[in-house]
Amino acid sequence: MSNIPRNLEARRRLAFFSNSLFMNMPHAPQVEKMMAFSVLTPYYNEEVLYNKEQLRTENEDGISTLYYLQTIYVDEWENFLQRMRIERMFDEKKELWTTKLRDLRLWASYRGQTLTRTVRGMIEGSVELGFMRHDGSIDGLSSERSPSSRRLSRADSSVSVLFKGHVYGTALIKFTYVVACQIYGTQKAKKDPHTEEILYLMKNNEALRVTYIDEVPTGRDEKDYYSVLVKYDQKLKREVEIYRVKLPGALKLGEGKPENQNHAFIFTRGDAVQTIDMNQDNYFEEELKMRNLLQEFKHYYGIRKPTILGVREHVTTRA
Incomplete structure (x- = not known):
């Protein structure tokens, strides 16, 4: 059980791919x-890549695009911070909007309709x-x-x-x-x-x-x-x-x-x-x-x- 991915989407993809291999398909x-x-x-003229303002701007309910994505993809956000080697909240606020901004924009864009x-x-x-x-x-x-x-x-x-x-x-x-x-x-x-x-x-x-x-x-x-x-x-x-x-x-x-x-x-x-x-x-x-x-x-x-x-x-x- 320890080898089963925690991410539900990863489980779904693995299950679908594994089951599809039993289909009768051409060589x-x-x-x-x-x-x-x-x-x-x-x-x-749709969105290509989320920019900084789009990620930070809050709607009428006080929710920004980035906050919404962080809430929906909790484990993926944790993995992203780990890849970026960001461990503390202070580093997150400082680096994400400066040196890691391009990576942040890509992470968000890969999870939106872009x-x-x-x-x-x-x-x-x-x-x-x-x-x-x-x-x-x-x-x-x-x-x-x-x-x-x-x-x-x-x-x-x-x-x-x-x-x-x-x-x-x-x-x-x-x-x-x-x-x-x-x-x-x-x-x-x-x-x-x-x-x-x-x-x-x-x-x-x-x-x-x-x-x-x-x-x-x-x-x-x-x-x-x-x-x-x-x-x-x-x-x-x-x-x-x-x-x-x-x-x-x-x-x-x-x-x-x-x-x-x-x-x-x-x-x-x-x-x-x-x-x-x-x-x-x-x-x-x-x-x-x-x-x-x-x-x-x-x-x-x-x-x-x-x-x-x-x-x-x-x-x-x-x-």
């Missing part, structure tokens, strides 16, 4: 032979592939490879490394995450703080791409509209444009969310696309079964192979 192929896939998430949480959860797809050996087994903790070398760095994605069959470079080919930030261009022009936070996500997630609508004035009351795909270049240390596609007109012809997805769809890569909303999360252990799931597209059910698969979602919306 997982080697990483090099699996279907390549992309994840697509539409984003408009884009940071969704990206962290879905990017586990690339992390999971990066831990896989060529035979599909997991790269164990006994490996001599250091944690820093396990990162899907830009150096690992060079053509020379890919042709050597390097599994980390292969992971970058097999997985792409596209976030459709519809008004990102307008936000950059207005110097919206959200743009810096989105750039931070791109900088720290190699597989992440951001697409947006760029409105370029061409004359009096006239504009050209472009779908633009950008990423963060680790060598140049800045955001770079990958593709720019001219659109026939303004984007909002119908409902906002479907149009946002439609214009970004051309930038997805691979044989399958997983559509995820911004109020959803994912787990590392569930991504371990992604290769099994993708094999379902190769099995005949009746006279045809499936084209759409529905899977269980983890929705993080809170009232």
Whole structure:
């Protein structure tokens, strides 16, 4: 009993994962032979990463966002303080809002309805592939490879490394995450703080791409509209444009969310696309079964192979 996690969410995840292993599911192929896939998430102007004021400001009941999260996630807050090596209340008040502020903002954002949480959860797809050996087994903790070398760095994605069959470079080919930030261009022009936070996500997630609508004035009351795909270049240390596609007109012809997805769809890569909303999360252990799931597209059910698969979602919306 001493080995059972105290955290109820950890228990639920372990129980669900263990039970799911008894399902009748397709065999997982080697990483090099699996279907390549992309994840697509539409984003408009929701929270990306909680800032200092959002965490400290109290509502009409005198409760701040941070206090609420501390109350809901008591044991996780204790673990966070332990990781930050904060032991006394004085140190907590002093360091959390200064030297540990970035860690605090991330801790809170991973437990709220934010884009940071969704990206962290879905990017586990690339992390999971990066831990896989060529035979599909997991790269164990006994490996001599250091944690820093396990990162899907830009150096690992060079053509020379890919042709050597390097599994980390292969992971970058097999997985792409596209976030459709519809008004990102307008936000950059207005110097919206959200743009810096989105750039931070791109900088720290190699597989992440951001697409947006760029409105370029061409004359009096006239504009050209472009779908633009950008990423963060680790060598140049800045955001770079990958593709720019001219659109026939303004984007909002119908409902906002479907149009946002439609214009970004051309930038997805691979044989399958997983559509995820911004109020959803994912787990590392569930991504371990992604290769099994993708094999379902190769099995005949009746006279045809499936084209759409529905899977269980983890929705993080809170009232």
